[in-house]
Amino acid sequence: MKKYKKILIVTHQYLPHVSPRTTRWKLLVDELIANGHNVSILTGMYPDFDTNNVEILYFGNKNNINIVSNLREKSKQVASGDAIKKIFYGVLKKIYRFFINYLAWPDYSMFWLYQIYKNRNKISKDYDVIISVSLPFSSHMAAYFINKKVKKHWIMDVGDPFSLKLDAPENNRFLYSGLNKRYEKKFYSLADNILFTHQDALDNHKQFFGIPSDKLIVANPISNFDNDHFNSALSYDYSSKPIKISYFGIFTEGVRSPNSFLELIKKNNEMEFSWYVNEDSEKIIKSCDLNIDKHSFYSQVSREEAQKLMVNSAHCLLSIGNKNPNQIPSKVVEYLATGKPTIHFTEIDNDPVIKLSNEFDNLITLNKSVKEENLSLLIEEMFNKIQKFDRDKFINNYTAESIIKKLDII
Numbered sequence: 001m002k003k004y005k006k007i008l009i010v011t012h013q014y015l016p017h018v019s020p021r022t023t024r025w026k027l028l029v030d031e032l033i034a035n036g037h038n039v040s041i042l043t044g045m046y047p048d049f050d051t052n053n054v055e056i057l058y059f060g061n062k063n064n065i066n067i068v069s070n071l072r073e074k075s076k077q078v079a080s081g082d083a084i085k086k087i088f089y090g091v092l093k094k095i096y097r098f099f100i101n102y103l104a105w106p107d108y109s110m111f112w113l114y115q116i117y118k119n120r121n122k123i124s125k126d127y128d129v130i131i132s133v134s135l136p137f138s139s140h141m142a143a144y145f146i147n148k149k150v151k152k153h154w155i156m157d158v159g160d161p162f163s164l165k166l167d168a169p170e171n172n173r174f175l176y177s178g179l180n181k182r183y184e185k186k187f188y189s190l191a192d193n194i195l196f197t198h199q200d201a202l203d204n205h206k207q208f209f210g211i212p213s214d215k216l217i218v219a220n221p222i223s224n225f226d227n228d229h230f231n232s233a234l235s236y237d238y239s240s241k242p243i244k245i246s247y248f249g250i251f252t253e254g255v256r257s258p259n260s261f262l263e264l265i266k267k268n269n270e271m272e273f274s275w276y277v278n279e280d281s282e283k284i285i286k287s288c289d290l291n292i293d294k295h296s297f298y299s300q301v302s303r304e305e306a307q308k309l310m311v312n313s314a315h316c317l318l319s320i321g322n323k324n325p326n327q328i329p330s331k332v333v334e335y336l337a338t339g340k341p342t343i344h345f346t347e348i349d350n351d352p353v354i355k356l357s358n359e360f361d362n363l364i365t366l367n368k369s370v371k372e373e374n375l376s377l378l379i380e381e382m383f384n385k386i387q388k389f390d391r392d393k394f395i396n397n398y399t400a401e402s403i404i405k406k407l408d409i410i
Contacts, residue, residue: 004036006126010143011133012109014043014056020221020330021133021159023303027222029054031400042123042142044112057123059115105179106162107170109138116142125150135160137170137180140187155193155407157219161326164204168254185209193407195219198352201326219403221330223337225395232311233339238383243376245343246274246314248306249331251281256322256329260368261345262288269294270376274314276300303334310338316379319344321351321365328352333398336360339389341382359393361385 009029013021022045032039033053040055047056100108116123123146130152132143140156147154162170163180171180188194188211195217196202202216251258265271266289273295275285282297301309310317317335321344322328332353335342342363344353357363362385364378396402 004038005128006038006040007032008040008042008127008130008146009133010042010130010139010146012044012112012136012139012142013133014041014045015047017045018300018303021135023334024159024222024330025133025157027224027400028403031404035404040124040127042116042146044109044115059119060112102172102175105171105176106141106183107136107138109136113138113142117145120145125152127152129153129155131155131157133157133159134162135170137162137184141183144187144190153193154191155195156187156191157195158201158205159197161201161205161324164208164326165324167323168252188215191215193217195403197221197330198328198355200350200352201328204326217406219406220398221328221333222398222400222403223334224399225337225391226307229307229311229337230339230389230391234386236311236315236340238315238380238386240315241270243271243316243379244274244314245271245316245318246276246309247318247320248276248300248310248334249281249329250278250300251284251320253284254323255327256320257347258285258320259288260347261318261320262290264345264368264370264372265375266290268372268375272296273318274298274309276306276309307334307338310335310340314340316341316343316382318342319353321346321348321353323347325350325352328356332356332363336363336394336398339386339391341379341386343379360390361388 009025011021011025013019015022015026029039029041039053040057042057042059044060045058046060047058104110106113125146130143130147132140132154134140134157143154143156163177163184166173173180188205188209192215194205194211194215196205197218197220199218202218205211206213206216250256262285269291271294275282275295276298277285278300285295285297286292317338317340319329319332319335319342325348332342332344339362344351344357344363344365346354346365346367351365353363354365357365362382364382366375366378370378
């Protein structure tokens with residue numbers, strides 16, 4: 001007889017915050033509940049949504065979930081004539097960013113981590129399994145504080161690298177490099193299972209930290225397959241012109257940049273681009289030399305709205321690769337789930353998405369060596385392959401159900 005588990009998930013990021021980690025764990029939580037498990041979530045995100053069958057354990061200040069965003073909004077709300085207040089909020093934002101980038105440890109969520117440490121003895125230990133989720137790394141440290149004495153089965157889900165994140169690191173590597181490696185290695189030695197989103201990341205961490213093989217599991221990026229979305233993708237008029245390409249997400253200096261791709265397509269007049277990005281990403285795109293008439297900008301939308309836009313308003317979806325081979329953009333799998341033709345532009349030779357593109361006909365990887373005049377032809381060739389999308393392979397390997405099946409303890 002199946003034994004249902006009481007599971008505590010420790011993740012600084014959860015709903016209503018929008019990020020790849022919250023999307024991943026919302027799908028996994030739903031799957032755990034569907035399998036009869038009892039799930040509690042320890043988070044730093046204020047739960048202003050219907051929590052249904054999930055217990056939310058919130059620690060933090062709901063007014064300061066994202067201090068930078070709050071300061072930016074306050075600056076916008078100040079009357080145009082009040083220059084002093086605008087300068088004041090701008091200075092506060094810069095001071096906070098300086099502190100987080102150069103002094104905070106282990107990362108930006110250190111204040112939430114302090115709340116967990118201070119209240120660690122008040123948090124119920126009546127659970128069978130604890131799962132910690134990064135980014136940020138603080139989530140693993142919070143799980144360590146809670147689990148230190150009771151030593152329940154601990155699963156670490158490592159979505160982003162910490163010590164091995166050389167571009168745009170989570171803290172000041174000059175000050176904290178040794179401390180980062182010491183605690184990351186310690187937690188890997190204590191955890192019972194460690195999940196990585198692709199084989200290369202697993203192999204790199206295994207070699208660097210000496211992690212035993214029997215602890216390690218590849219838990220792919222995931223999405224949910226929706227037949228209605230797929231049928232909409234099939235019925236799209238791919239013969240229409242111009243070719244419409246959409247991008248959903250953000251760009252971060254040192255992690256993911258559109259510059260090389262924009263350089264490739266700047267003279268192309270056969271394509272139109274829709275960018276669903278934040279303000280900072282829009283500035284990065286517009287700073288490039290491009291025909292702005294071919295580019296439309298929209299604010300970020302909910303995952304549900306994004307999925308509808310993906311299948312109904314674009315010929316093709318665009319992904320830009322990370323500069324770190326230990327990361328795989330989760331949006332690639334979100335795109336794949338729709339069945340839509342997808343371009344992934346690589347910045348590095350060992351981009352893990354290259355291997356993924358060998359599994360699915362609706363995904364191609366390109367780099368800056370491709371000739372601009374061949375780009376439209378390469379995309380149009382994909383339009384004829386959409387019917388070949390392997391739904392069974394996707395469902396068996398890139399959904400929440402596929403990950404839960406790998407976790408024997410659950």
